[in-house]
Amino acid sequence: MIQLKCTCNNCQHNLKGHCDAGYISLSEKADCQSRIKRSGGALEQTFREMEAGEEFLSDAPNVVQCNARCAYNENNKCTASSVKFSDMLMKVRCETRIKP
Ligand code: SF4
Ligand code: SF4
Known part of the structure; x- marks a missing residue:
């Protein structure tokens, strides 16, 4: 399992x-294509983060599918x-x- 830290301040998947x-899936430019913007934007995320307990935070994605040319890329999977x-x-x- 890959440890992932993402600093995106407006994504429904992020806390x-x-x-x-x-x-998650990344483009040829290594941009995350699994991002879903929140309807309430970054402000909504800030409020969700204030409510969120540390015990409910996710550790990491199971699969990072990636289309970028990268030393860590093996058959479109991040290693x-x-x-x-x-x-x-x-x-x-x-x-x-x-x-x-
Ligand atoms: S889906 Fe992408 S942008 Fe959203 S939290 Fe996960 S890695 Fe970050
Ligand atoms: S393969 Fe490279 S570009 Fe793709 S997610 Fe992993 S480290 Fe990032």
Whole structure:
């Protein structure tokens, strides 16, 4: 299981840097395609995070399906032990990527 930290502040799967999607998929540019924006935006996420107990936070996705060229990519599956995703201007992108 891959440890994943995602700093996206507007995704239905995200609480306090944890992702509960279970299965996520990334584009050729290593952008997360499993992101679902919240109807209430980043403010809604902030309120959900205030309510969330630490014991209910998800650890990691079971599968990271990835289409990016990367040293950790084997047959479109991520083999890194931990990955970090960050908010970009319009996307959420994998920062752990190492271009081969
Ligand atoms: S990894 Fe993707 S699906 Fe998971 S919380 Fe981040 S943006 Fe959302
Ligand atoms: S580390 Fe590489 S293979 Fe894993 S998700 Fe990021 S870009 Fe894809």
